[in-house]
Amino acid sequence: MSGKPRRYRYRAWHGGADPLEPPVDLRSALDAIGREVMEGASPRAALEELLRTGTRDSSGLDELTRRLWQRRAELQRRHNLDGTLNEVRRLLDRALSQERQALSAEQGEDARFRELQLDALPTDTAGAVNELANYDWRSSDARETFEEIRNLLGSEFMEQRFQGMKEALQQTTPEDVERVRRMLDDLNDLLAAHARGDDTGEQFDRFMAEHGEFFPEQPRDVDELIDALAARSAAAQRMLNSMSEQQRSELAALSQQAFGDPRIGQALQRMDAQLRGLRPGEDWTGRARFRGDQPMGLGEATAAMAELGELDRLAEQLGQAYPGARLEDIDLEALERQLGGQAVVDAQRLSEIEQQLRRQGLLERASDGSLRLSPRAMRRLGETALRSVISQLRSRRGERDTDRAGAAGEPTGTTRPWAFGDSEPWDAGRTVRNAVLRRAAEGTSSPLLDVSDLEVAETEQRSRSAVALCVDTSWSMVQDGRWVPMKRTALALHHLVATRYRSDALQLVTFGRYASTVDVGELAALEGTWEQGTNLHHALLLAGRHLRRHPDAQPVVLVVTDGEPTAHLEPDGTAVFQYPPAPRTLSATLSEVDSLNRLGATLSVFMLGEDPRLEAFVDIVARRGGGRVVAPTPDGLGAAVVGDYLRTKRRR
Known part of the structure; x- marks a missing residue:
């Protein structure tokens, strides 16, 4: 083999998405x-x-x-749509000038009569062109210029319906015109047969074999042919819709002069009518306003309308x-x-x-x-919320994040990959299994034991807690920008309990006019609604019910609210609202605080806002319930609630 080194050339990638780009986040x-x-x-x-x-x-x-x-x-x-009409007018003026110049050099009545004929031509372009269709030109230059008009009209009308035809028909001969006319007749026969349902694949194949040069897109069957033609024809119709009434009338009249053969224009009109019937779903009624100074011919304008349709x-x-x-x-x-x-x-x-x-x-x-x-999505959101909370705790009190399931105690029966800083015992069986599987995949030359093989046994706290997080969902929480921080707090605490203190029992309780227990997904999707009432009494009743279901656990109640209690629950289950709070509401709420205290519950209130009446009430709650009051900002709410929960864990 040659010893020459291989040389590589690098170029920009043009094959779609960058293959070296990272996956979506x-x-x-x-x-x-x-x-x-x-x-x-x-x-x-x-x-x-x-x-x-x-x-x-x-x-x-x-x-x-x-x-x-x-x-x-x-x-x-x-752009504007005047291109073809302006070009026809220009060529017409040139032809007339050339003819008048030839007539002025002639003597006799015939020349004067012809000059009168030219002076009497209609003022509109289409009328003048049609009047001159049978005129016997004396000037050969004028005759050629008039033929240019006819060929221009023919190529433009064909370009409207058949993209790319204008260039192909620039040097038009009588034989070319006959080929176009025959193609249009055969095409109309094929469309009519398809509309009746008696066309055949052989008919289509014969048509393409004879006229395929007119269809560079090479349709595979009659439906593809109709789709392509109908899209172009509909764009041509939208272009006409975008013109003035006078412009449309002039073009309709000029269509009879396409290639100097009225049958061409008639065949095109018949084709348009059939396509409209075969593809009524195309946009045949749209219009657009062009207000620029760059004129477009019929073919260009139709292409522009097709582009607008695509846009x-x-x-x-x-x-x-x-x-x-x-x-x-x-x-x-x-x-x-x-x-x-x-x-x-x-x-x-x-x-x-x-x-x-x-x-x-x-x-x-x-x-x-x-x-x-999904629950998996909620876990990811909870993980993100908890990470944000832990970073706040670390920056605020110098604490560090930990991946331990529990500070010390009993094995949970689960393992996880070892990470730097872990002090839990290795799970020997899982570690050896990982090493064997890795070496089987990588080969026996790989290290006997690698850091990636290590797994540690998770542990959990020996003392478990029953935790009730009661969150205020009254309208003021939404109105004052505390709604999302409240939800993030619940997500963070739920994720912390679900992943690191799995033996703890957490219950989420929402309270407005009434209170209810919810799962974390329901809380995350909860919409704020206009409802008067802050029924802390009902929320504490539900919290107490949760604590009593776990008599062997340490009871913890966390309350997040921005207002004093304004509603309580009557024995018949009816919520009674009154503002300012009725003495009966305050008495019923404090009675439930006393009931939780008798259960040995630790009650912490997280007070949002600076309401003096709320401050006075939570001060009473703290004294009677033996708990604590925290007044965080909305951004610091999550750190305050999670930090308080962790504090109770450390204290035990």
């Missing part, structure tokens, strides 16, 4: 969805908001749509507002034509986010068909 996407859900949005609406606004790495659907509308506006501001379809696909909309509906080829390759990459990444969220079980369908966050 699902954690960041889930956090964004979680924030929206906790602020009251449904998971479906939260996902749609994420797709609309995009991520750090990808433009959202709104930005892509904005760029589409910008491109649409630029196209309409730049409108893309905008609809990106809007995702129609029933059953999916990101997979987006026409990526059209998107690349209009906005470039990066737009395709952004759309693909957004689609991948949606697919991965569903595929990895982070979003799931409820029994009623609605979308909701």
Whole structure:
């Protein structure tokens, strides 16, 4: 073999998404969805908001749509639809000038009569051209110029319906005109047979064998042929709709002069009518306003209308507002034509986010068909909330995060990979098993034992707690910006108990006019509603019921509220509201505080806001319940509640 070193050449990647780009950041996407859900949005609406606004790495659907509308506006501001009519007028004026110049050099009555004929021509372009259709030109130059008009009209009308025909028909001969006429007649016969349902594949094959040169897109069957023709014909109709009535009338009259053969225009009109019947779903009624100074011919204008139609379809696909909309509906080829390759990459990444969220079980369908966050998603949101809380605790009190399931005590029966700083005992069986499996995969030359093989046995606290977290869900919590911090606090505490103190029993209780027990998913999705009443009495009743179900656990009650009690529960289950609070409400609430105290419960109140009446009430609660009062800011609420829970664990 040659000893020459191989040389490699590196070029820009143009094959779609960068293959070296990191995978989509699902954690960041889930956090964004979680924030929206906790602020009251449904998971479906939260996902749609994420797709609309995009991520750090990808433009959202709104930005892509904005760029589409910008491109649409630029196209309409730049052009106008007068190109063909202006060019016909210019050629007509030149032909008339050439003819008058030839006539002026002649003597005799015939020349004067012809000059009178020219002076009496209709003032409109179409009328003049049609009047001159049978005129016997004296000037050969004028005759050639008039033929240019006919060929221009023929090529433009053909370009309207058959893209690329204008260039092919620039040097038109009578034989070319006859080929076009014959193709149109055969095409109309094929369309009519298809409409009746008696066309055959052989008929289509014969048509393409004879006239395939007119169809560079090479349709595979008659339906593909009709689709392509109908899209172009509908764009031509939208262009006509966008013109003035006078312009439309002139073009209709001029169509009879296409290639100097009225049968061409008639065949095109028949074809348009058949296509409209075969594809009524195409947009045949739309219109657009062009207000620029760059004139377009009929073919260019039709292409511009087709492009506007493509932009409108893309905008609809990106809007995702129609029933059953999916990101997979987006026409990526059209998107690349209009906005470039990066737009395709952004759309693909957004689609991948949606697919991965569903595929990895982070979003799931409820029994009623609605979308909701799965338990796995709630764990991830709780982990994020807890990490934020722990970082606040560390910065505030110098504490460090720990991955231990418990500070010391009994094994939980579970293991986890060893991490730096762990002091739990190794699980020898799991560690050896990991090493054997790794060496079997990597080969016997790999190390006998690697750090990645190590697993430690998790432990849990010997003392367990029954914890009731009671959170105020009255309207003032939403109004004063405390709604989301309250939910994050509940998520963080729930995740801490579920992952590190698994023997503890946590119950979440919400209270407004009434109180109720909820799971963490229900709390995260809870929407704020206008409802008067802060029924702490009912919440403490439910908390006490939870504590009594766990008589062997240390009872802990944590209350988050921004207002004094204004409602209590009557023996018949009716909630009574009154503001300022009635003595009966305060008495019933404090009576339940005393009941919790007799159970030995530790009661901590986290007071949000600076309400003097609330301060006076919680001071009484602290004295009678032997608990403590904390007044955190909304941003510090999570650290305060989790820190208080951990303090009770350390104290025991």
